Amino acid sequence: MNRTTISILTLSLLTIIFWIGFQIYKITTNKELPTATAEQIEPLNPNLDTDILEKIIESTKSVTPK
Amino acid sequence: MAINETQFRFEQLSKDPDKRSYLGVGLTLLTLIILSVLIFPAITYITKLNKEISQAKTIDQALGQKVEAIIQAKTNYEEIKKNLPILDAALPSDSEVATYLKTVELLADKHSLNIDKVQFNDIPLLFDKSRKDLEVREINFTVSLEGDFQSVKSYLSALEGFIRTTNVSSLDVTGETLEEKEFNTITIRAKIYYLGPAVAKTIQGTNLPASSTNKEGVSQ
Numbered sequence: 001m002n003r004t005t006i007s008i009l010t011l012s013l014l015t016i017i018f019w020i021g022f023q024i025y026k027i028t029t030n031k032e033l034p035t036a037t038a039e040q041i042e043p044l045n046p047n048l049d050t051d052i053l054e055k056i057i058e059s060t061k062s063v064t065p066k
Numbered sequence: 067m068a069i070n071e072t073q074f075r076f077e078q079l080s081k082d083p084d085k086r087s088y089l090g091v092g093l094t095l096l097t098l099i100i101l102s103v104l105i106f107p108a109i110t111y112i113t114k115l116n117k118e119i120s121q122a123k124t125i126d127q128a129l130g131q132k133v134e135a136i137i138q139a140k141t142n143y144e145e146i147k148k149n150l151p152i153l154d155a156a157l158p159s160d161s162e163v164a165t166y167l168k169t170v171e172l173l174a175d176k177h178s179l180n181i182d183k184v185q186f187n188d189i190p191l192l193f194d195k196s197r198k199d200l201e202v203r204e205i206n207f208t209v210s211l212e213g214d215f216q217s218v219k220s221y222l223s224a225l226e227g228f229i230r231t232t233n234v235s236s237l238d239v240t241g242e243t244l245e246e247k248e249f250n251t252i253t254i255r256a257k258i259y260y261l262g263p264a265v266a267k268t269i270q271g272t273n274l275p276a277s278s279t280n281k282e283g284v285s286q
Contacts, residue, residue, distance in 0.1 A: 003264075005088075006088060012099055013095055015097060016103065017102065023115050024110070033121065041129060043180070044132055044188040046136070046137075048139075048146060053152070056152060056156045
């Protein structure tokens with residue numbers, strides 16, 4: 001083995017280390033969820049606007065055809 | 067035999083310290099490269115698994131919150147359940163023009179008015195009520211009435227007080243005198259609302275001519 005071979009091996013090792021590091025970075029930074037799951041975990045507001053309902057009831061206490 | 071041969075070669079090699087060093091470094095690098103390539107799939111697989119576990123925890127937490135929200139929503143729904151027909155009547159999930167037209171006619175009859183003509187614009191025909199993009203849409207309509215002006219005033223009050231939300235946008239009155247003359251023609255332009263999608267198949271300018279409505283304001 002000579003110096004050139006050692007350089008090639010060193011560069012190859014560095015490339016492989018960078019490759020592994022990049023793959024790990026890519027996996028950990030990927031935050032995409034499947035579309036179905038994203039829809040399923042969408043927050044749900046359980047509060048109903050009862051004021052509107054009361055306003056409708058109040059407003060319809062006037063003339064209503066029988 | 068082979069061991070002796072290898073030992074002999076190594077001894078020959080070890081006589082030159084430079085060659086020995088290069089060989090040692092080279093073999094070390096080669097071993098590291100081979101090991102890296104071998105463990106690469108395992109490392110990516112472990113990273114993916116960790117990522118999936120992390121996402122699963124997030125999803126589990128979000129779903130737990132959603133279940134709580136659904137339980138709360140069910141309780142709230144039970145509280146207002148008895149009033150839902152009122153909400154459906156005020157803002158139907160279909161155009162329900164026929165029902166509304168019947169009400170318009172009944173009100174006209176009740177206030178001693180004759181319907182000359184009724185015209186609805188852009189009536190939605192069919193759409194999927196389970197769609198998520200349902201929003202409040204409006205239907206414009208015009209109704210021409212004949213009768214006493216006072217009756218028209220009370221008719222308008224009744225129309226606007228009807229449970230289905232109706233907004234009167236304009237009123238045209240034609241006649242010789244407004245207060246005394248019994249026979250005025252009044253054209254009311256108004257809009258009603260329904261819950262529908264952005265685009266739905268519509269009938270444009272549905273016109274109900276005078277021949278389809280008798281003087282008592284009932285469609286034939």
